[in-house]
Amino acid sequence: MIVEGALVAHAAITAWGLPRLIMRSQRLRDSPRLSIAAWLAGCASVIASGALAGLQLAFPAHAIGDEVAALIITCGEMLSGHVSPFTARPLAALAGLSVAGGIAIRVGWASLTVLWTGRRCRIRHRKAVRLIGRERQELGALVVQHDEPAAYCVPGRRAVIVITSGALAALDHRQVAAVLAHERAHVTGRHHLLLTAAQVAAKAFPGLPVFAATGTAVPHLVELLADDVAARKHARGVIASALIAVARASTPAATLGAGGESTVTRVKRLLSPVTPACGRDRVLGILGVSGLLAAPGFALIVPSLITFLISCPVIG
Numbered sequence: 001m002i003v004e005g006a007l008v009a010h011a012a013i014t015a016w017g018l019p020r021l022i023m024r025s026q027r028l029r030d031s032p033r034l035s036i037a038a039w040l041a042g043c044a045s046v047i048a049s050g051a052l053a054g055l056q057l058a059f060p061a062h063a064i065g066d067e068v069a070a071l072i073i074t075c076g077e078m079l080s081g082h083v084s085p086f087t088a089r090p091l092a093a094l095a096g097l098s099v100a101g102g103i104a105i106r107v108g109w110a111s112l113t114v115l116w117t118g119r120r121c122r123i124r125h126r127k128a129v130r131l132i133g134r135e136r137q138e139l140g141a142l143v144v145q146h147d148e149p150a151a152y153c154v155p156g157r158r159a160v161i162v163i164t165s166g167a168l169a170a171l172d173h174r175q176v177a178a179v180l181a182h183e184r185a186h187v188t189g190r191h192h193l194l195l196t197a198a199q200v201a202a203k204a205f206p207g208l209p210v211f212a213a214t215g216t217a218v219p220h221l222v223e224l225l226a227d228d229v230a231a232r233k234h235a236r237g238v239i240a241s242a243l244i245a246v247a248r249a250s251t252p253a254a255t256l257g258a259g260g261e262s263t264v265t266r267v268k269r270l271l272s273p274v275t276p277a278c279g280r281d282r283v284l285g286i287l288g289v290s291g292l293l294a295a296p297g298f299a300l301i302v303p304s305l306i307t308f309l310i311s312c313p314v315i316g
Helices: 002-024 026-030 032-058 061-073 075-081 090-132 165-170 173-188 191-204 209-230 236-245 263-271 279-311
Strands: 134-136 141-144 151-154 160-164
Touching (some): 002 032, 002 209, 002 279, 032 090, 032 191, 032 209, 032 279, 090 141, 090 160, 090 191, 151 173, 160 165, 160 173, 173 191, 191 209, 209 263
Parallel strands (some): 141 160
Antiparallel strands (some): 134 141
16 A cells, blocks of 8 residues: 555645645746646646556556566466456455546546637637638738737647737837737747646646646746747847737637736736746756656556565576
8 A cells, every 4th residue: 555655645745735836936937838847747747646546556566566576487377376466456456447547537538628629619710710811921920800909829730820900000010020929939839739738637627726726827827938939039128018019809719819817927027037047947847847757657666666676586
């Protein structure tokens, strides 16, 4: 039960502790790319820990190590002298497989729902804007006649960037270029995939803090990431002023818009000096994310490996 307890403890600490850690870390808040990785890695780690804990109940790691060692001695001896952990522990095995299967079904259902809904909305909206919009090659976008200043992209393999005539009238050429650069960052960075992963997490397990927080945090972080990419070629003040102009625009479902509810926070960030993460911070962040992803497998493999080393007469 040690492995199961370690996996459950890791899942609980990550589910409840990781949101507080990320929200308190100034370095993570200043690095949207690393923050997104931390949120998604935390969700993946909790899911893997729960599923592996269930499988561990059915097929204990120490028994697997025993069987591998016995296989080296003789396959026939293993088949005749070792009892399957499933038949020896039917109730625990059934409970474990039920937990692992339930997690897999829940994640699969959430994934299919989010993917199907998003794809259907994007296809429908892409067809609509191509019918009513006018392509401007010098802008690399479709111009839709609408008084409200707005700019957004319909992501996917046939991505489309849309800007309204109201935005072209309200923004100068530098602001238009900055807004379009923001949208191109969404398209080239395939940010809709990050949003999809966050939506799947939030839909699958909304009662756990790390999943609920991921569904809220990642959309905001994706916008910060696109702002940072646009700021490589355009002045941050120009981007900020353009965001203010399109802040009230409503963004269609399954699209990524330059404006939105987080505009005020983004404008403040653009106008405030942000210290870029140093090499040490990036390395620590990568190690932390890697640790989250590796911890469930490490907790499962180590007992089996230790048992194998102890039981194998060739090594012992």
